[in-house]
Amino acid sequence: MKISIIYLFLLLLVGLTGCELDNFEPPKSTFEGRLVYQGEPLLIQSANVAVANNSDFPVFLELWQKAYNNRSSIRIPIKQDGTFSSLLFDGDYKLIVPNGQGPFLWKRTAANTPDSLDIKIQGSKTMDIEVMPYYMLRNPKISNNARKITGTVSLEKVITDAANGKTVERVSLYVNKTQFVDAGNSLNKADLAGADIKDLANVTLTTGELPALVPSQGYVFARIGLKITGVEDMIYTPVQKITL
Amino acid sequence: MKKTILSLVALFSLTTGCKDDAEFLNIKSTNILLVDEVYSDPRLVLSAATDLYNRIPDLVEPANFGIMASFDEAFASGDYGRHQNREYSYDDWSLWDYGYIREINLFIERVNAATRLSAADKARFAAEGRFLRANAYFELVKRMGGVPLVTESLTYDYSGDASYLRKPRAKESEVYDFVISELEAIKSILPKTPNEKSRATYGLALASKVRAALYAGSIAKYGVNTPTVSLPNGEVGIPATKATAYFQTALTSAQELITSGQYSLYQKAPDLSTNFANIFLDKANNPEVIFVEDYKLQSGKIHSFALDNQPRAITEEGERGGRLNPSLNLVQSFEKLDNSFAPLAINKGTPNDYIYYDKPEDLFADRDPRLQGTVLVPGAIFKNRPIDIFAGLVLANGSILSGDQLGQLKPVNGVSVQVVGLSGPIEGYDGSAQGGFYMRKYNDPVTGSGQIGTQSEVWNVRYRYAEVLLNAAEAAFELGQSAVAAGYLKLVRDRAGLTKALTPGEVTFDRIVHERKVELAYENHLLWDMKRWRLAHVVWDGSNSDLTTQPGKATEPSTRVYSLWPYKVYNPGGANHNKWVFRKVLSGRVTQSHVFRLGNYYSRITDAIINNNPTIVRNPNQ
Known part of the structure; x- marks a missing residue:
């Protein structure tokens, strides 16, 4: 009996002390910034992140640390306001935008793989990443009229050449109870197909009447999104709080 | 004399001695086969x-x-995370x-x-x-x-360089x-x-x-x-x-394969729905099944499908059962007997403008019999016992009375009445029929299959003849031979119990998609079919669109699972007392719409694989 208690205590002791030599310093350097076009942030779909599922983000960047032979990417999700932030070890990294990510063009190499950007992390770093979006959404105005939400926006085609330019698939106005408002999270919406848009500079959408909100609240959030033909990720205007 | 004997013994023992070392150690193993x-x-x-x-x-x-x-x-009654992830x-x-x-x-x-x-x-x-x-x-x-x-x-040659194996x-x-x-x-x-x-x-x-x-x-x-x-x-x-x-x-x-005559469609039970369910249960001279993963009780190779999917009203094992609830999305896809598609007739426009049914199963009476061969609908019998699915009572004033325990009793006007079915549904109650339905396909009706100590030996059907016919029909349709396609579809649909044959002109891509959806539901086809038709990103498009009203259309988005909850009218003396009504429900546990991204068409080849073999290229859109 005595022996087993002693053993138990010994085990407990081992468990409590652990091995100090194995412990690494945690990463401490913050790498943060925004996706921008000429200094203006690019707004996208909100991330609905599942635990342990790191390719689950609508748009993400990849960082590759150069120091090691066995390489595996670090994925950095972009938030709906266009910002990102990641805790990293100091070192030299390469940043890429993987294929098919984001409503923008990313430079490509001669071998048609995504071009990379050298990033040196030495302490925290803030950096805006300049990208070339297909379109920009300008002058969004969203208003409420008898529980019908109306939005107007002007679409500016940024990439105009025939090879890379894309047409508009649709413009949508989304309304939700929370600030997470996009194609996947909406209470009410209005769609306008690209073919029905007469003037890109002046697009107007109006939703149907909002249903009663349960529990009731006197405001909603809204934003306008643009779906580009053949591009998965949409571009959004800033989220606006609308008082009903 | 004694000395002579002793020396003889000594000589004897010396000459025999030990065997050669190599031979001595070389004993045939009794537990390893070379x-x-x-x-x-x-x-x-x-x-x-x-x-x-x-x-x-x-x-x-x-x-x-x-x-x-x-x-x-299906709705996962317990594993709600499946409906709370947006991206795959x-x-x-x-x-x-x-x-x-x-x-x-x-x-x-x-x-x-x-x-x-x-x-x-x-x-x-x-x-x-x-x-x-x-x-x-x-x-x-x-x-x-x-x-x-x-x-x-x-084979690696231990040269230190494995690149020749790449x-x-x-x-x-x-x-x-x-x-x-x-x-x-x-x-x-x-x-x-x-x-x-x-x-x-x-x-x-x-x-x-x-x-x-x-x-x-x-x-x-x-x-x-x-x-x-x-x-x-x-x-x-x-x-x-x-x-x-x-x-x-x-x-x-x-x-x-068809002309070889080796296989035929399973047609043994007179009841069409039972016949359809039995394709997966009957292991004796089953003419339809081509290839299975077999299971056998008491052999160690058993599975827990019946244990985890038995209706909660008749569970054989405490709190187990009911985990998988077929969705209204699938149920309403089963066409009507006149070959037309329609959402289930549950109301006349607004949710409270009910259509009343004498028995809950009457709502599904004019549908493809495969529906009730695939799904246990409210009012169905399983293992000879009622599965008792109803979400609550609709009282005389139109209000709904429900409970938070399976089979709960509550007083109504002084009388104690059961206000919720023994199988639920109760929102958030794991295993209750939150989708409004339970599984029949693959669900073992043998007594004891719901016990942890017994479980199920229903086999996993990987290939069956009906799929070959549907494949033949699809290939013929794609080759422009609609009449041939209609002929093969007729075989499958006749067996199912649909009496009106499709004319060659009625065989469309939507029809092909639909037929596979209902015939082969839950049989490891859905994902691969949606991928090869390049429909996955169209149907699971991330929009939070409502349940479609055109269930026969292949491109209709279906990103969230809807439920159908039956209610019993409780109004003693009223005309509709004890009649049944239904409501379409979107569970509060379904918080996200599925989006199948273009990068999901081909799964990711991990960085570790590419590190080992840099000649591997990544899949597109990832």
């Missing part, structure tokens, strides 16, 4: 083959039923099991090199090895696109061509024994070939709808010009 011992006895070779059969990768099977709720066929991970459904491929290659090589097996045994085992390998590559190409084709066992990815079409040609080559070596369900047969080789050719054909044809889902060297994507040839191969092989 390779050449195994490959000298057909029974031992069969056990080696059995291990390889046992390791066939299936994504969806009764033993792994959780994934059946990942799309839009690029890593989902991935497979990269070259250890398995290597062992199959070794198996084939060792069988071919065996000297003490009869020629007939060698031929059959080698053909089975080639089937398993073709099947493994088919599984790989479905999930990952073109993969390195390794058809012999690779193989680049083959084209997607090359992998399909390999699968098709292997199956063609072995079909006549394999025995024509339709009652053999667990091993490769002539019928299986053909059925598998039909499926592979059809998949390749539709990827070639519908790949144009997703031009970015391709790689420049063809590792992903098949040129559209190859479509016709693949469809022709599929049709020809299907017709070869």
